[in-house]
Amino acid sequence: MAYELDQFISDCRSILSRDPGPKGREEVRAKLEHLLKNPDFIRKHASEDTPRGLHVLYEDPKLGFQILAHINDKARVSPPHDHGESWAIYGQATHYTDMTEWDREDNGADHDHAKLKPAKKYRLMPGQAGIYQDGKIHSIDYPDYARFIRVTGTNLDKIHRVRFDLKTGEVRQMTPQQAT
Numbered sequence: 001m002a003y004e005l006d007q008f009i010s011d012c013r014s015i016l017s018r019d020p021g022p023k024g025r026e027e028v029r030a031k032l033e034h035l036l037k038n039p040d041f042i043r044k045h046a047s048e049d050t051p052r053g054l055h056v057l058y059e060d061p062k063l064g065f066q067i068l069a070h071i072n073d074k075a076r077v078s079p080p081h082d083h084g085e086s087w088a089i090y091g092q093a094t095h096y097t098d099m100t101e102w103d104r105e106d107n108g109a110d111h112d113h114a115k116l117k118p119a120k121k122y123r124l125m126p127g128q129a130g131i132y133q134d135g136k137i138h139s140i141d142y143p144d145y146a147r148f149i150r151v152t153g154t155n156l157d158k159i160h161r162v163r164f165d166l167k168t169g170e171v172r173q174m175t176p177q178q179a180t
């Protein structure tokens with residue numbers, strides 16, 4: 001039997017109830033890769049036929065985690081950013097996403113400026129999911145029509161998050177709907 005969205009939701013609930021920490025999230029990442037291998041799920045929620053935009057597939061009323069479908073039309077390069085006090089898992093549905101993970105070269109004492117250096121670069125292909133645990137800084141770069149499914153620990157629009165300007169080193173607060 002194919003692994004369906006409903007089963008994924010129920011697995012996320014039981015895993016994150018038992019272990020909301022990094023190990024539990026890693027289990028969720030592996031389950032998301034399983035879900036991305038279900039062609040019916042992709043067809044319905046993340047294909048050429050899916051209406052473009054950001055769709056909330058599920059938000060857990062008790063634990064607060066969200067499952068989001070990012071149905072993009074246009075290519076985009078994001079600035080490096082964090083996910084605040086939360087975490088994020090990115091699961092590629094179609095095309096690809098080039099990921100860069102960044103380390104801070106400064107000690108973080110200056111809240112308005114930062115010096116970053118790339119720590120890791122890789123391409124997420126369909127069926128693969130990457131995880132960004134507490135405080136991890138990453139940036140994403142995807143082509144036209146790339147679609148991905150994202151699981152976040154909470155609604156990221158409601159928490160304090162920052163993005164980094166690589167040219168000036170400025171650290172700025174992210175506004176809602178700057179999404180990823």
Ligand SMILES: [Fe+2]
Nearest residue numbers: 081088138180
């Ligand atoms: Fe992100």
